[in-house]
Amino acid sequence: MPWYLHLALRQLFPTGRWFPFFTVISALGVALGVTLLVIVMGVMGGFAYEIRHMITDTEGEVQVKARGWIAGYPEVVKRVESVAGVAAATPYAVDHVMIKFGDKAEYPMLRGIDLDSVERVTPLDKYVRVGSLSDLDDDSIILSQQLAAGLGARVGDTIEVYSPLIIEKLGADAVFLPRQVRVVGILEIGHQQLDSSTVYGTLRLAQDLYGLGTTVHGLNVRLEPGVNEDDAAARINAVLPADVRAFSWQDSFSDFLWVLNLERNMIFFLLLFIVIVAAFSVMSSLLISVVRKTREIGLLGALGGRPAHVAACFCAQGLFIGVLGTAAGLALGFTGLAFRNNLVLWVTRVTQREEVMRRYYQFSELPSHLSGATVALIAATAIVISTLAGLLPAWKAARMKPVEALRSE
Numbered sequence: 001m002p003w004y005l006h007l008a009l010r011q012l013f014p015t016g017r018w019f020p021f022f023t024v025i026s027a028l029g030v031a032l033g034v035t036l037l038v039i040v041m042g043v044m045g046g047f048a049y050e051i052r053h054m055i056t057d058t059e060g061e062v063q064v065k066a067r068g069w070i071a072g073y074p075e076v077v078k079r080v081e082s083v084a085g086v087a088a089a090t091p092y093a094v095d096h097v098m099i100k101f102g103d104k105a106e107y108p109m110l111r112g113i114d115l116d117s118v119e120r121v122t123p124l125d126k127y128v129r130v131g132s133l134s135d136l137d138d139d140s141i142i143l144s145q146q147l148a149a150g151l152g153a154r155v156g157d158t159i160e161v162y163s164p165l166i167i168e169k170l171g172a173d174a175v176f177l178p179r180q181v182r183v184v185g186i187l188e189i190g191h192q193q194l195d196s197s198t199v200y201g202t203l204r205l206a207q208d209l210y211g212l213g214t215t216v217h218g219l220n221v222r223l224e225p226g227v228n229e230d231d232a233a234a235r236i237n238a239v240l241p242a243d244v245r246a247f248s249w250q251d252s253f254s255d256f257l258w259v260l261n262l263e264r265n266m267i268f269f270l271l272l273f274i275v276i277v278a279a280f281s282v283m284s285s286l287l288i289s290v291v292r293k294t295r296e297i298g299l300l301g302a303l304g305g306r307p308a309h310v311a312a313c314f315c316a317q318g319l320f321i322g323v324l325g326t327a328a329g330l331a332l333g334f335t336g337l338a339f340r341n342n343l344v345l346w347v348t349r350v351t352q353r354e355e356v357m358r359r360y361y362q363f364s365e366l367p368s369h370l371s372g373a374t375v376a377l378i379a380a381t382a383i384v385i386s387t388l389a390g391l392l393p394a395w396k397a398a399r400m401k402p403v404e405a406l407r408s409e
Contacts, residue, residue, distance in 0.1 A: 022285055027325035029278030030386055034329025037271050037378045038370065039336045044264045045374060046367030051260070054189060055249050060121050060220035061229045062236060063252050064089070066244045069215035077117075079239045080219060080246075085227035086236070088120035091216040093206035098162040099199065100178070101151040108147055110161070110199040112206020112216075121222040124187070124200065131155050131185030138204045142185035146196040157183045163209040179209065221246070275382050279389035282321055286314055286393035311394035315387060322386025326379050337368045 013020055070076055073091045080089040093112040098105055115136060119125060125133040129145065136142060141161070143153060153159055160178040181201070188195055207213065223232050229248035236246035250257060336343075344366050 023321065023324075026278075026282045026285055026321045027328060029281050030275060030322060030325025030382055031328035031332060033271070033275035033278050034326050034378060034382050035332040035336065036274060037268065037382075038330060038333025038375070039340070040267055040271055041264070041374055041378065042333070042337045042368045042370040043340065043366060044267060045369040045371065048257075048260055048264070049369035050190075050367040052249075054194065055253060057127075058122055058124070058189065058194070059249065059252075060090075061223045061227075061249055062086075062221035062233050062246050063249065064219035064221060064236065064240065064244060064246045066218070068243075069212060069217060070219070070244060071215045073214075073216045073219070076240070076244065077219060080221060080236055083232070083235045083239060085224050085232045087222045087224045088117060089219045089221045090114050090117040090121040091203060091219050093203060093210055093212055093217045095164055095206075095210050095217075097164065097199070097209060099151070099159050100162070101153045101157065101159040104151050106147055106151060106197075108144070108197045108199045110141070110201055110206060110209065112201050112203040112209075114203045121220050127187050127189050128185045129188050133185065135184040136200070136202060137184075138202050139180075140182040140184040140201070141205075142187050142200040143183055144195045144198040145186055145188035147198065148183070148186050150196070153183050155183050155185065159183060161209065163211075165209070165211050179205070181205070272381065275385050278325070279318075279385045282318055282386060283389040283392055286317060286390055314394040315390040318390025319383065319387045322383040325386065326382045329382065330375070330379065337370070340366050340368060 013023065064070070064076070064080060070091070077089045077091065080086055091114050094109055096107055097110045098107050113122075113124070115133075119133070128142065131142065133142070141159075143151070148154070151159070158180055160180055162178045166178075187198070187200065189198075203216065207216070221232075221236070223229065229250060233246040233248045233251070240246060
């Protein structure tokens, strides 16, 4: 090991000291910044990760839509499924309805699904908590969990479904009676908005309610593992009619994803200032060390130490503090993520705000997902900033003349 690196370690960890105060406090500042970055970026990444999986689980990786309706959809399904990389496709129809049970009414989205093909595209059955998707027929529906709780409806109850066509029929002096259907299942996806405003029925039921006849609103497409969504959408568009287009899930939700990424990047930028503030603390401590060790620095120069080596000694101290603080911060951050739900549950119980948490953050649990690239970015940024904090003290130490430094009192 070069002498300047050995000297840097000796100055950070003096012999006989179990608690080197300067080193621990400096590393602790970096560690706290890294801890907050890991926890916040992990939670933000968790929201994006869960939203991505909920979208692809309920709608597939690619959506095929038309300007109006898709006529002759069985032929369109065959064309889509013939494209390389496509695993399956299923038609759907979706619109708002009013449902009434007793004296309570709600206005959810009713999604009509094709029972013969839906499970090959969207694994809805795994989200059904009571009942089964196989129980669904043209005279029954599956309610989302919070919607069922709001209505007070249970499996086996009969509810009334009012079509959006009722207004059109009233304008033509026609009578359009509500459809009475049974509740055969309760579904819970884990997202507040979906669990409070979604109803699933058969495709035929939705076509009757929306007056679609034999047309549908679109297709959901499941891709084979590892297939790029944008490339697959381009290949699907090549076989579709001119008025029907395919969109990847990222294109369909591009505005929402842009806002989510902007929020994530802004939070990273703001929390980075905690690491920068810690770096200024490291810099001030190293500057004080340079002033206190002026004669020692002069002695190093008198013994043949080059200015670059003297500067490297102080830069190395910033590097070591950065590595130590980053390692501690990563450990604390991942520990915090492991116990995040316990902490949030305790806070919401103490403040009696469990329902508020679900209403505004849209998830029943606080998600977490941290990619390797994000961890590497956090670690590299913290280490680089800490190392840069040693540049000014290193420059000041390197400029000292050995003779003048030895005369210093």
